[in-house]
Structure formats: C-alpha cells, structure tokens
Amino acid sequence: MWPENVTIRPHEDVTMLLPGGLIGENEKVGSIIIAPDSAKISFQQSDKPDGSFVTITLHLLRGSPVRIARTTQAIILSKTSKPIMLTMVKM
Numbered sequence: 652m653w654p655e656n657v658t659i660r661p662h663e664d665v666t667m668l669l670p671g672g673l674i675g676e677n678e679k680v681g682s683i684i685i686a687p688d689s690a691k692i693s694f695q696q697s698d699k700p701d702g703s704f705v706t707i708t709l710h711l712l713r714g715s716p717v718r719i720a721r722t723t724q725a726i727i728l729s730k731t732s733k734p735i736m737l738t739m740v741k742m
Contacts, residue, residue: 662736668726671704685718
C-alpha cells in the first residue's frame with residue numbers, strides 16, 4: 652500500500668504499475684501523480700467506451716521523486732533480481 656502524499660525516491664531506475672482507476676474522469680494526471688519531467692507515464696486503456704484506464708505505467712530514473720496524492724497500490728519492477736531500495740518520506 653502506498654499512503655497518500657508519501658514521496659518515494661528509488662535508488663535505481665524502476666517501473667511502477669499503478670491501477671488505472673487512480674485518476675478520475677475529470678482529473679489531470681499532474682494533480683494526482685506528482686513527478687519530475689524525466690518521468691515517463693503511459694496508460695493502458697480499457698475496452699470500455701468510457702475511455703477508462705486499466706493500468707498506469709510510470710518509469711522513474713534513479714533518484715527521481717514521485718508522490719501520489721491519494722492512497723493506492725503499486726507494483727514496483729526493476730531490471731535486476733536484487734531487492735529494490737526506496738526512500739519514503741511523508742509530506
């Protein structure tokens with residue numbers, strides 16, 4: 652579980668998978684996912700006619716902070732098999 656307004660700073664390049672429902676229909680991505688310009692964000696759109704998303708993929712470079720404005724779940728992936736090190740700070 653990723654508590655709201657907790658900033659995560661990865662110690663290596665990582666990919667984070669977030670639920671598509673994290674961002675509501677009339678919300679701007681930047682108001683929910685607060686990340687540097689170097690972050691790459693992509694969306695997997697659902698087959699539903701409402702244009703909703705299934706998954707949000709966030710690619711972060713080592714040391715890049717990201718904050719999510721609401722509590723969510725996340726899967727964090729790395730290119731290596733070693734444990735992923737993160738710094739977490741509550742704002």
